[in-house]
Amino acid sequence: MFTLSQKKLVNFAALVVVISFALQCEKGQSPSQDIQIKKNDSLAAVKKDSLIQDSIKKNTIVYRSFIFPKKKKDSAMSAFNKEFSKEDQYVILAINRLDLKNKWRADTLAIPNKIDSTLMAYAPFPYHLEILKEVHKMVLFSYPIQAFASYENGKLIKWGPTSMGSKAAQTKRGLTFANWKKELSISSVSSEWKLPYNFNIHNTLGIGWHQYDLPGYPASHSCLRLLMNDAKFLYGWADQWVLNKGGATLRANGTPVIVFGDYKWGAKKPWKNLIQDPKSDNISVEELNEIIKPNLSKILEEQKRTDDVRSELNAAKAGEKVAA
Structure with a gap:
């Protein structure tokens, strides 16, 4: 048996349930429907961005300035x-598009509140590009933010700073493919310029990516300068072309590469704004989709041809081993 006070408590709890149910009905849905919708919304959010946690980590980065006054630069x-x-x-220097050799060029550096040796926490490129889900490998070079990105089936696996062609010798834009590579090349401009981990992308123009000075702006003779670690990584990661017997004609292309955008010569560099806006040098998914979409059919067509050629070559090698 309930006491009078217990009966009042039970009646009050029942009233709360009724009011709650009524409010749900006023919204045109039952409580069970509300739970289902929230569940579906959550699943949709996960599908929309499969790397939500990475995005959250990226958004926690904030920057402060480190200034090098002209009259007190040494101190x-x-x-x-x-x-x-x-x-x-x-x-820190990589974020500011500099290398250790050129740190004396710094005037104001953006200093992150967290140091990530992989640089991935500061990536200006999207962590995931659905449009590239069927593309095995892809390299993007952005003129506006002087940075490169490597994707595997739409997932960003590496990015880094670059110094592209100067105003007088700009790097050719558009889609091309990785060709031949050489661990140490000599520049055609000057025999004194050594180019470690050189990977050619324009055979006739002699343009490729390789390690060389990063002064914090586009300064090359059309090539794509990289930090040593990045040049070494791309050297081993990207695929070369396949030539027909004799080496005079192309049989299959290597990894696709797109160089895009325009650098604002004389304007404030995007990464200089990181202190005020941590996303100032970010490139959106939508922007990259517009750049990639017109080239996607060509990329996939060449990829299929390359896959078929490499399968044939592997089968031939396997047959040779069995015969031996």
Whole structure:
């Protein structure tokens, strides 16, 4: 048996349930429908961005400035060297499109609140591109933000700074394919210029990516300069072309590469705005979709041809081993 106070408590709880149910009905849905909709919304969000956690991590990065006054540059550099290790400096300078050799060029550096040696926390490129889900490998070079990105089946696996062609010797835009590579090349402009991990993308124009100075702006003679670690990575990761017997004609292309966009010569560099806006040098999915879409059929067509050729070559090698 309930006491009078217990009966009042039960009646009050029942009233709350009724009111709650009534409010749900006023919205045109039952409580069970509401639960189902929330569940479906959650699943849709996950499908829309399969790397939500990575995005959250990226959004936690904020930047402060480190200034090198002209009249006190030496003392500022001394303070910079004291505060940050060589490993940390490498990361900070990469964000600012510089290498260790050219850190003396710095005037104001954007310093992240967290150091990520992989650089992925600061990626200006989307972590996932659905449009590239069927493309085995893809390399993108952006003129506006002076950076490259490597994708595998639409997933960003690496990005880094670059120094592309100067205003007088701009890198050719558009779709091309990785051709031949050489671990150490000599520049055709000057025999004194050594180019480690050179990977050609324009055979007739002599344009490729390789390690060389990163001064914080486009300064090359059309090539795509990279940090040593990035040049070494792309050298081993990207695929070369396949030539017919004799080496005079092309049988299949290598990894697709797109160079895109226009650099705002004389304007403030996008990465210089990171202190005010951590997303100032970001490139959106929509922008990249517009760049990739017109080239996608060609990329997939060449990819199929390359896959078929490599399958034939592998089958032939397997047959030779069995015969031996």
